[in-house]
Amino acid sequence: MDLTSAADDEAFRTEVRTFLEESLRGDFGALRGLGGPGRDHEAVDERLAWNRHLAAHGWTCVGWPTEHGGRGLSLAQQVIFHEEYARSNAPARLNHLGEELLGPTLMAFGTPEQQQRFLPPIRRVEELWAQGYSEPGAGSDLANVQTRARLEGEPGAQQWVLDGQKVWTSNAHFSQWLFVLARTEPGSKRHHGLSFLLVPLEQEGVEVRPIEQLTGGSEFNEVFLAGARTDADLVVGQPGEGWAVAMGLLGFERGVSVLGQVVGFERELAGVVDLARTNGALEDPVLRDRLAALAVELDVMRCQAVRGLAGVTGGQDSAAGGGAASIFKLVWAAWHKRLGEVAMEVLGPDGLTARGAPYELDEWQRLFLFARADSIYGGSDEVQRNILAERVLGLPREPKGTT
Incomplete structure (x- = not known):
């Protein structure tokens, strides 16, 4: 996959950025940064209105084929959309499971009647x-x-x-x-x-x-x-025969939105660095080295994600592509947990106390606590390693019922 900046793609990036800048104002502007892992309870009704605003302007299901109501964007343009969405700090979308997982699954396995019944409400964000x-x-x-x-x-x-x-x-x-x-x-x-x-x-x-x-x-x-x-x-x-459908759905789970996820990680890392600079923690050479290592690892992570998407573009599945999806899940989950740990080190003793009664946390405390689950949800580390061992490397299956 070629992600170099072609002129038409740069024009598209400008279009996305302009739309988000003009839309994230007033009531919608107040939603910046809300939602996401560990925070999906925030401003649900307001974020739903934002999601429907996106739909009304053609910014949902951007990768769906046009015959199913999508925009039929190229993979490179889908990446641009997710990157710009993350950079704008727009609120987390509510429709991920319908748009990114079920929708493509219905296109691949569903009947025409199922597609006609369920795809339009997903695109319009009328059914979650x-x-x-x-x-x-x-x-x-x-x-x-x-x-x-x-x-x-x-x-x-x-x-x-x-x-x-x-x-x-x-x-x-x-x-x-x-x-x-x-x-x-x-x-x-x-x-x-x-x-x-x-x-x-x-x-x-x-x-x-x-x-x-x-x-x-x-x-x-x-x-x-x-x-x-x-x-x-x-x-x-x-x-x-639902197993094949269920596995097909999981194949759609880690698509182009992963690069938007990496942009979100960049923002979090930058915030931790700013915090360390403000409270003096950056003067600690060991802590400074850990932050530098996180920055380098994040660059490598993005390159690995692009390579995985290139395999998908070439028609490879996860196994044929070297288990790219499983590798990426293992890498980002471990990285994000380390970022949460470093954030707590930067906070020092302040990280041990709630910001308000009865249990008000700041964003770094939430990051640390929720990141503990990153290696479990979406397929645990153990599952990802088994996928790589059995389906990619061809090793014997793990014995069952042994200690």
Whole structure:
């Protein structure tokens, strides 16, 4: 992938930057920096209005094909959009799971009817989605899903009836829909007999319980399904073949937005450096060396992300491309945790006390606490290493049931 600055791409960058500068004023300007990991509880209604403002001006689903309502931007232009969005400090978007994960999955595996029903509301940010994958006994081991679904009713009026529990379900408390991996073939094991279902959250039989985190937020949730229902035709792909759909969705998870994520990391690192310069911590040569190392590592991280995207552009999947997605997840999670630790060192004793009663944290305390989860959510470090070992290097599978 060539990310050199062609004239038309620079013109596009100017277009994006101008739109964001003109839009992030007044009420929308007050939303700068809100939301994001550990802070998704902030200004939900106001950020939703911002997201719909983006949609009204054609700035959602920018990488979707035009036939599905997107802008059909090139990969380089998608990267530019995400970089400029991050640099503007615009509020975190609420529609990531629908726009970046489910939408492309429906384009790849869904029926025309499913695409027509669900893609336009995603693009307009009228319906928000949550991900029903992890369970109390099947977090990193997704193939151990125990949530079950069965078909009930007369032919032509059948529905799936679901029973089970999902956990770590991001933003389920303000979403309207949940895509669910459920076991639909009795007696099936592991990745066999699973189906990928689209389930409305606003119904009897669904209970959402937010999980309060150390940061004070509660973006993660438990979701209890007790006789929850969805129409029989809201299965993506064939019943019993949901594993392939679920893995296809995860393949979309780490796309061009990762470079916007790197820009966000650059801003955080710059903030820690400024803090160290202000309070004198930068005079410590050891701490200064650690900050310099973080800066170098961040440059390497961006180069690695670009190389991974180049593999995708060349038609490679994660395994054929050297496991780029798994490598990147391992790298950025470890880096971000180290940044949080260095931020606490810069704060010194001040980092040990809340900024206000009863539990008001500053951005560096939140960074430190939430970054502890970076190596778990989105695929734990152990899972990523197994993917690299088994699917990329061809090593034997990890023995089960051993100590």
